[in-house]
Amino acid sequence: MFSFLSVEFALLFIAFFMLYWAFKKRPDIQNMLLLIISHAIIYLMAGMMAVGILFVSGIVIYFIARQIIISHHKKTWMTTGIIITLINLSVFKYYEFFRANIIRALEMWQLDNTGLMANIIFPLGVSYYSFQAISYLVTLYRQSVVYEKNEQTKQSEQEKQDENNENPISYLYFWQALTHFSFFATVSAGPITRVNETKGLIDIMGKPCGMYDQLNEPEPRQLLYPKIAFALIVLALAKKWWLAGYLADNWVNPVFANPTGFHSLEVLTAIYGYTLQLFLDFSGYSEMMVAFGLLLGFRLPMNFNAPLLAHNIRDFWDRWHISLSTWIRDYIYIPLGGSRKGFWFTQINLIIAMVLSGIWHGSTFNFFFWGLLHALAIALLNVGDLACQKISGHAKGRNFLTNTGIIGKTLGVLITVHFVVFAFVFFRATTLDEALLVFNALFSNHINVAWTNNPLYLLAILALAWLVYPLFHRHQKNVGRLILKMPSVIFYVLCFMIFMAVVILAPSGIPGFIYANF
Structure with a gap:
């Protein structure tokens, strides 16, 4: 292959x-x-x-x-x-x-x-x-x-x-x-x-x-940032081949193939795991392509900006698959009228654009429903912001919950991540009935169903990774500067060592990229 x-x-x-x-x-x-x-x-x-x-x-x-x-x-x-x-x-x-x-x-x-x-x-x-x-x-x-x-x-x-x-x-x-x-x-x-x-x-x-x-x-042309390019390739291999591959083989694929055979906690772990698998898979792919572009003298757009730290669903789409979301904005939402015809027409335009985004991902009804969920979430967020603006009397009500402070922002991130995670069940399932079967197992399989694996182990790792990730995201520019200053011999030896670790730890076989199917 x-x-x-x-x-x-x-x-x-x-x-x-x-x-x-x-x-x-x-x-x-x-x-x-x-x-x-x-x-x-x-x-x-x-x-x-x-x-x-x-x-x-x-x-x-x-x-x-x-x-x-x-x-x-x-x-x-x-x-x-x-x-x-x-x-x-x-x-x-x-x-x-x-x-x-x-x-x-x-x-x-x-x-x-x-x-x-x-x-x-x-x-x-x-x-x-x-x-x-x-x-x-x-x-x-x-x-x-x-x-x-x-x-x-x-x-x-x-x-x-x-x-x-x-x-x-x-x-x-x-x-x-x-x-x-x-x-x-x-x-x-x-x-x-x-x-x-x-x-x-x-x-x-x-x-x-x-x-x-x-x-x-x-x-x-000039070769652009070769150290950064190789660092991105190694990072992409670790994200896609090792981590996403592990999640797919050990948790996501088995549970989604037969959700009724797994305990509710295992189903929950697989649902969380799929969102992380998709993010690692697609962001890893995008970073690898950016790296190839740099090695050939081209600057390609970055496609992700820490989307799982988004404080609301609108912010999520500013951070997830950025090249697609900006394309939808410029060639569907704005031609429909954008925000030029008033608040309520704006919401209709947003709903149409997001539903079309869902349909683009696939022809089955579950993709339509996934797009509709995101469309309604964005529209409800806008309505909520407008309501808060009128109630509070503030001239600017956009991102009202986030602007209340650290507690409001944390709550917004939690709500957004969980909405995205559970909506992705419809994205992962091949049919709407299959998605409903997963949710049925999630809420029903906590009685008389034994653990096959230890879900608490992976849930703890996922929670820890999610807590640590903001720190890494905050300092990624400093990491980039450190890479550029690092002596070439030390850097490339380190890259090779990480690459060999990925080869040893990654599941066997060559996995395909999820978004190549779209």
Whole structure:
């Protein structure tokens, strides 16, 4: 199995790394090499169909982007591009939901039900490069309209002609555009990058990280923070391969596979364990991709910011899967009207955006319900803040509970974490009935059901980790500075020792990344 955690990928990346930096003075050639290796990795992971769909989609989006610039029907072309992208995404994303009906229809018409129509496979990364394509088209359209208006104010045709040579539109040329959509560090499970700098998306050093400047920069690229990059890779391996793998194999998977066979405390431990497993898995993956980006001279956005320390559900979504939550904000919530039409319309827009986020994660009803739970939680939080504002008479009622002091903030964190944890049961279960079965076991299996494992042991470790984590989060910048100052020999020896410990302690086999399925 070819994976970012496999020896095969490590050897391929090392060979590519040396070839890539052999052309240090030619960013254009580096872009071409990056395009080739990205498609090669997708092929090794998911086969030729995934590569073909990715390549064709990139070409289609590129030519639509050209039309947005040169055509007088810019909005029509943008809308066409978005519709094509959404149709492509929907066919693969929600095909499974209709598979049984399609097979029955083929049988009814006495057609082959074993061929392509009955066995479409979800291509790796289609969600993420579709999101990047939509962002690219919308950004290009907006800037193109602004640029065209500015052109109309020029005083002479000569001035127009001169200015056309300095078009500020964030337009990626053919190979750069394909590289942006297919970059292996973002295509399989994010982070979702943007061509321009975007509010909320920052790199590991807290700086904006739009891809346009990075892909089109004519000056030679530099290897960025190699020590930080290797530290992130080792951290990612520990989080994903060892800790998330242990939780999955020993607690989460057994309990969710047969919740009725486990004691209530074990079920509770598995529920807590799944949230931590998901966080470790996805944040580990995201940090690994950021590290690969740094090693290739790119600054990719950080996707997590201590989400399990969020003091309310709104704060949680500012910290969890940041590249997705900001995408939902910019391309669903704001186009729906955002907060422009008053308080109650704002809540409706929020609910629609969050429900669509849930549906994006999967076509089964449990994902819809998970999205709806988060939507209602955010809306109720906003209503509560408004009520507290009116009752207290304060002009600003946002985050009212947190602003009451340390006790209020602690209570807010506890409430938020437990809401997120129990909502994730619907995320982990394959159906709504399966999720309800887990909750039934949680509240019913405390009588006449013996422990299989010792849940108190893991619950104590989870509680201790949660209490210590704020301290680590508070000092992570200091840790980064310490790494940069550490002598290289000592640092890399330490990294190798931690890596070997992970290899020894991690479960056998090469696990897949959870979010690659979305």
